[in-house]
Amino acid sequence: MGTDNETNPVLGFDLGTTFSALARWVDRKGPQIIQNRAGQDTTQSVVYYNPDNDEILVGQIAYNKGLMVPENMIVGVKRLMDDGNQKVMLGGKEFTPITLSSLILDKVYEDAKMKYPTGTFNSRGSVVTVPCYFKAHQMANTRKAAEMTDINCIGIIQEPIAASLSYALQICEDHFNKEFNQKILVFDLGGGTFDLTLFQLKHTEDTMFFEVLASSGDDRLGGMDFDSCLADVILEKSGVSLDGVEPKLFNKAQRNLLEQSTLAKIALSASQDYFVAVPFILPDVHIEVSITRKEFEKSIKHYFDKISKIIDKLWSSSNLKPSDIDRVIRVGGSSDIPCIKNLLDDILGAEKTWSNINPSTSVAEGAAMYAAYMDNKDFFDKKIVIRTRTSHALGLKTNGNRFKELIPANRQAPCTAKQVFTTVKDNVKKLEIAVYQGSGRDISENTHSLIGKIPIEKLPPKPAGEIDIVVMFSIDMAQRLSITAEVEGEKKSAVVDYA
Ligand SMILES: Nc1ncnc2c1ncn2[C@@H]1O[C@H](COP(=O)(O)OP(=O)(O)OP(=O)(O)O)[C@@H](O)[C@H]1O
Ligand SMILES: [Mg+2]
Structure with missing residues (x-):
């Protein structure tokens, strides 16, 4: 069955810190990059606002204008997605990281539309990518940005998963009916984020099975x-x-x-x-x-050392060693820097690097493949199964601003965790369960982010320590976190998008 449709295709958007890319799925040909109106594979993720004529520009023109009037331009919006609603002033006008991200997606999409008669090109379904190391709220902010546009967002996928889908597609084409089982390391060093992801890829006659074994990274390194x-x-x-x-x-x-x-x-x-x-x-x-x-x-020695440490950490958290890795996929423009290439070659062996991949476009291509799969699960005569892991620990705020971890980082999804808490004061009438993601004993702005709060009211008057609060965390296959808090038989729950 076909998924492709010339003017109503499925699309993959790579919303990068410095550059964004767009790919479509073409039946029997696989993913295909849609170039921007300047004929480039990628578009600069830069927004410029001109207060003189109330004009918003995106891409290279925005960047070039920004060289003249930097106050009117923003580069690296993705780094601000931690607080998606913060004020960003451009040329005296207020924007938010979410609206700026939507403007970038819009521009990339508008450029694709330009190639077809007016009003005919419409995405049937789009997938947008996020770094593996993004926390739940950063991912939710990206989803909000996508929903502000008319790209028809049907899913969000993590960048290294998208890159490894492109890789899997290439090797499956050569070995369609052969079974293989590989451990692949995606090393993605882009403009703003560093993502390191270790996968097990099992390919059988009817399934492409991806399991994230471990992930690590830094969303402030690029x-x-x-x-x-x-x-x-x-x-x-x-x-x-x-x-x-x-x-x-x-x-x-x-x-x-x-x-x-x-x-x-x-x-x-x-x-x-x-x-x-x-x-x-x-x-x-x-x-x-x-x-x-x-x-x-x-x-850049300081960053180089950080990268080395993050790679080392991956071996300890996965209980694997470099010789266990079958394939290395280098993604992201910065992975072309010679000393970084050499570092990877020294640790893993140059022969393991998969060179048949374009580090700048493979994420968008993999996202288009996933969009095709989401749109029509039969499109590839194979099932795609993706199993991920938590990239950060999940827990609650307890007394003294302490973080009580319920689900650790690198735990395979789906999973559940349960913990019983109690009140520390007499006759507490109401309380609030604050769910955080992060690491470290004490909750701080730098190390933890708030995912959601569950208010619990009308508690019966009881002495301290006599009310049981049962909190249950559960992450499902679709990477959604549900939180249930049960107090005196009354259940309160919340569902949070999580990755
Ligand atoms: N040959 C090269 N050598 C070194 N750096 C390069 C090279 N080519 C591109 N870059 C850098 O790579 C970065 C862009 O890479 P890429 O497009 O993969 O990032 P991005 O997708 O925008 O960011 P992220 O994935 O972190 O959100 C820029 O900082 C650019 O200067
Ligand atoms: Mg990128």
Whole structure:
């Protein structure tokens, strides 16, 4: 049975920190990238607001305009999805990370529509991707952004799962009826986030079975950070200082410097040195300086060490060792940086890296494949089964702002956990169960995020310690967390999207 439909296709959106991509599913051909109106595979995830004519621009034009007036532009909205409703001011107008994300999705979608007669192109169903390391509320914010557009969002999938679907599709084409069982490591280092995911892929005649064995990462580690490191080196080597420069000039100088840093960083992945020029970084000040790959790599040493540690942690949390891995898939533009490539090759062996994959488009392609599957479960003559794990621990706030963990990180879904609590004061009339996701003994803004609250009212007057509050957490196959709290026979429950 076919899923493809020329003007009403299923789509996969990779909503990246720095670049976004869109793919459609074409029957018998697999996923296909839909280029933007400039003929590029990816669109910069940048929004610019011009207060003079109330115009919103997205993509490269927004970025280029932002070089001139940085206050009107935002780069890296995805990093703000932690608090999706916070105020973001662009050119004096208020936006939120959720609305800005929806503007990016809209733009990518509008560019696809442009290729067809007006009013004919309509998505039948779209899947949008999120990092594996996103917490429940960040994922829910992405879903909200998708729902504000008319892309017809039918699902959210984690980026490494999407990338490994693209990989699985490729090897299944060669071995359609062969059985195989592999452990694959997806190493995704993009513009803003680092995701490390270890899968078991079991392929049989009728099923593609993905099981996440372990995942790890950092949602504040990526190409944007490397750009800043290189910018500091450029300033230092050129002897130019931006200290004390008035804000408007400073923002513009910083933006232009970062722009040249990105170009230099990408060039240094291919060559050993690069000549950086930032003319008029300040009125009458120009930067001209030569940078070597060694200098760049030294400047990101702190992040490189963090990446090494995160890889080490993966072995201990999965009880596996590098030699157990059959395949490595490198995803994300920053995974092209030579010292990072070498790190992976040294740990896992260069021969294990799957090179038949485009690090910039495979996430959107895998999302399109998943959208096709969601739209029509028979499309591939195979069942796709995905089993994930919790990426962060889940628990409750207890006395003294302590975090009581109910479900640990890296626990396989579906799973359940139960805990009995009691009151600490006499005659408590009402209480609130606050559910958190994170790690560490004490709840703080940096380490934990609030997933939801369940109010419990009209408690019978009883001395402290005499009321039992039974809290039950349950994560189902569809990655939804249900929380039930039972007090004196009365049940209260809530369902939270969770990944
Ligand atoms: N050859 C290269 N060498 C080094 N860095 C590169 C190279 N090509 C692209 N990059 C960097 O990769 C990043 C973009 O990668 P990608 O498009 O995978 O990220 P993203 O999807 O926007 O981010 P994320 O997945 O973290 O949300 C940018 O920071 C870019 O500068
Ligand atoms: Mg990405």
